[in-house]
Amino acid sequence: MKNKHKPDQGGKSPYRILSPTAILGYGFPEASFRKAMDLDIDLIAVDAGSMDAGPHYLGSGSQYAGSAALARDLSYLVNGALQQGCPLVVGSAGFSGATPAMDEVVEIIKALLQSAGADAAKLAVIKSDIEPAETGLTVDKLEALGSMPELSQEVLESSTLVGQMGMEPIIAALQAGAQFVVCGRAYDPAVFAADPVSKGFPVGPTLHAAKILECGAIACEPGSGSDCLIAELYQDGRAEFFSPNERRKATVKSLAAHTLYEKSRPDLFLLPGGLLDIRETRFYESGEHRAGFSGSRFIPMPYSIKLEGCVPAGVRCISLAFARHGDIAEVSVLEYGRNGVEKNPAPDGLEESGILCEVKGSNRQQTKETLAFVRSTLLHVAYPGRIATAGNLALPFSPSDFVFADGEKGFTGIFIAGTRDPVFRKNLQQAFQMVREALQDQHPDLASNCRVQFHLGEKNSPLLVVETIDDTPAAAVAANIQIMAGMENIVDNERPVYQAIEGGLCYQWSVHHLLKDKDIIEKLFPVEIFQRQEQGWVCLEKVNAAYNHDVTLTETRPATETEIGEHVPEAFPSTATYSCSLQDLALVVRSKNAGINELTFDVLFKTEEGFRSALDSGVFSRQSIADLFQIKNAEVLGSYGYSPANAIKFTLLRPQVSGTQGERDVFGAQQHTRLLGLQIPMDGKASPE
Structure with a gap:
């Protein structure tokens, strides 16, 4: 790997980071990526996970994006990193960051490196799984983040558990010579910030830039989670942004807006090892399609990391049907078109739509892949006039997707969602068409082998959804069938009806806590460095992250409510x-x-x-x-x-x-x-x- 970046002392030579997409597998236009490759890129980094989609993905060890979508994105990213001679860092690989799903990402990258003949490339794998018995983790060492159910030692030890690593393990991997770094669960900005921080760029502005980069071109106007964003960092503390897609602009508003995204307060953000303070940050325009900021500050604090864990909650079964025109269910079920998105019916002036997406295919894996791509694309598609930029759908389940044999020598995949957004409802048909076009563009094989249909539930003909959870599949199915039987007189049998779909184990969050014990933290996130040799992939060495635990709080200004x-x-x-x-x-x-x-x-x-x-x-x-x-x-x-x-x-x-x-x-x-x-x-x- 080339030592590409040698910043001058005047801050004129930028360090350039490419964020290709909001989540690995969400995709990006090939043209955007190719245009980015015409530039000198110092780092390609991508976030691959989140807690947003619920506990299923951690509990089951399964992917959120489809395997084909992961392979498609990674093929560009791996070859782009080889072309540029720069690192590729993947954070929260496998979505949850747990080893079973992370391993799939590792294997895809290994295969791509082998195909490219890149035998000299070093690959770092950093696992984030936690076994309380092995690390000495006990409940008295954890601090709940917000309102959580009481946590016992028994529940802690029975939880599937990961820790959210900061920059330090990634820095250790890069300093050991790894060009490709695959992380388990990671603090989203860490994957973008680790390399430039290790090269001496100021920590505060770099972490703030990483916060904006983490969701790709969502931080642009118009925003998209399926397109590229580039940041240029300067030694003097400036950061500037633009998209290689000229349809999108980075603006003061779009950067400031994304700084707020998913955070409970606007200008102080707790992170591993400190606090990002943007109370004195100033945003500015730097060109027709460019904007930037300066003045962001990092305040060191005693090191802490977030732990995430879940436990099984039973077995799920769902059924769904559309009500005949004007009929109302007399049992308590979700009625998309009336009370699916929120418990209370839509108020005067607002209407609700339920969306049933139905994918038909002859192959289970292709049906699953198509459904996953359609769901993730529809969730974030940027339709005209969009004002709700965090997501277009209210999805009721984790997981959102159900795939099953349909009895006709084929397979069906479905997801259910709802919306009350009047602008989205007005543009639903256009959004559906945009999703179909994206599928055709990025996955033509799936588009040709699977049929995608959308069905709408409205106020006078709502989409009825029955969910039952019990200890056994038989009990969940029996309870579900009983509820459906009570609605058979209002079901519209000329529209899709699905009864007693077994959803398998479902999960609930058990751990959302902060760990401050430095001895335990130093045992976590082992860094293994691999290289391909004649006998296959060999672990060359294991390295440890270096943490700074000698922090005083004299710099920290009090964060009171009125200061925020x-x-x-x-x-x-x-x-x-x-x-x-x-x-x-x-x-x-x-x-x-x-x-x-x-x-x-x-x-x-x-x-x-x-x-x-x-x-x-x-x-x-x-x-x-x-x-x-x-x-x-x-x-x-x-x-x-x-x-x-x-x-x-x-x-x-x-x-x-x-x-x-x-x-x-x-x-x-x-x-x-x-x-x-x-x-x-x-x-x-x-x-x-």
């Missing part, structure tokens, strides 16, 4: 003569999980006037938000303004830990719609009511 952005005031009497709807004032209105037990909302305004009016109006005060969502004031964890993005962010306690029984929106991406009709007094004072 601009605290949103309570309402006060108004003399407003007119008001505007939030939907008219906002560029972005979105919701998303902030971890597994919090739900965060971002509203980005088109103008500073709209932002200031909303900030001062009291419409986004804690009490106003509690009233809007019909929850207790204490369940509103904070409400803040963030001037660089003309944004208001507020965070709620999630009604249940994500992905557990009764879930309606695993990602939390479709809980924003009740905000759209809010009226904002434009003189900056709230309505007296």
Whole structure:
């Protein structure tokens, strides 16, 4: 591997990072990647995982993206890294980061390196699995992150468990000569930040840039999770961004907006080994398609890592059907078109659509691959006028996909979702067509061998979904059939009906905790360096990460509620003569999980006037938000303004830990719609009511 980057002391020579896609397997246009390869790239890095899709993927050791999608993306990334002579770092490989799914990514990379004749290349594998008995991990050494069920030692030891590594193990792998680094569960920005930090780039700006890079071109206008984003880092603390796809622009708003993404507060972010402080960050435009920032700061803190774990929760069975026109189910089931996305029916002025995606194929694996690609693409497709940029679908299950033999010498795959977003509903057919075109473009073999259909449930003919979970498959099926029998008089048999689909084991989160014990942390994340030799792949050495545990807190400024952005005031009497709807004032209105037990909302305004009016109006005060969502004031964890993005962010306690029984929106991406009709007094004072 070439030592490509030699930054000068004036900060003029940039270190260039390519983030090809939001999640490995989501894909990217070949043209975007080829254009990126025309540049001098210092690092290709990609995040491959998340907790967002629920506990199934960790518990079962299965992939979220299809194998064909993983292989397709990796073929470009591996060959691109060889062409550039730069590292390729994959974080949270296998989605959950656990070894069974991670191994598939490792094997794909090995095969690609062998095919390319790259026998000199070194491959590092960093596992993140944790066995409490082997490491001495006990519950008294863990601190719950947010509201979690009580954790016993028995549950801890029975959990499938991973730790979220920081930069240090990745730096150790790169310094040992690895060009290709495959990580288990990793802090998302770590995979982008490790190499430049090891080369002396300032930690704060590098981590902030990594935070923006982690989701690819989602940080652009228009955003996409299936396209490339490039960052250029400078020694003087600047970072600038652009997409190789000229249809997309990096702007001050898009960068500031993505800085807020999935975080419970706008400008202080806890991470392994410290705190990212962007209270003094300044964003700027640097060209027609480029924008950047400066001033971000890293505050060292005693080292800690997040642990994630889950346990089996029973066996799932689902059934689904469409109700005849005008009929209403008399039993308690999800009715997509009425109450699928949220428990309460859609309010006046909003309507709900249920989406059943149906994939038919002659081959189980191809059916599964096609369904996975269609689901992930529809979740993030950028349709015209999109304002909910965190995700287009409320998916009720983890896993979201069900594939089964259909009795006709073929296989069927389905997923169920819902939306109340009026802009998405207006563009549904166009979004479906965009998904089909992406499938044809990136996976023509799947497009030719599988048939994709979408069926809609609406208010007068909702999509009925029955979920039962029990200790055994037989009990789950029996309970499911009994509920379906009570609805047989309203089922529309001329539309798709699926009864008693066995979903296998389902899981629930058991561990979402912080570990601060330095002795245990140093036992985790073993780094193994491999190289291909005549007898196959051989482990050349094992290396250990170096941690800095000698940290004092004298630098850390207190992070009080009022310091985090601009605290949103309570309402006060108004003399407003007119008001505007939030939907008219906002560029972005979105919701998303902030971890597994919090739900965060971002509203980005088109103008500073709209932002200031909303900030001062009291419409986004804690009490106003509690009233809007019909929850207790204490369940509103904070409400803040963030001037660089003309944004208001507020965070709620999630009604249940994500992905557990009764879930309606695993990602939390479709809980924003009740905000759209809010009226904002434009003189900056709230309505007296």
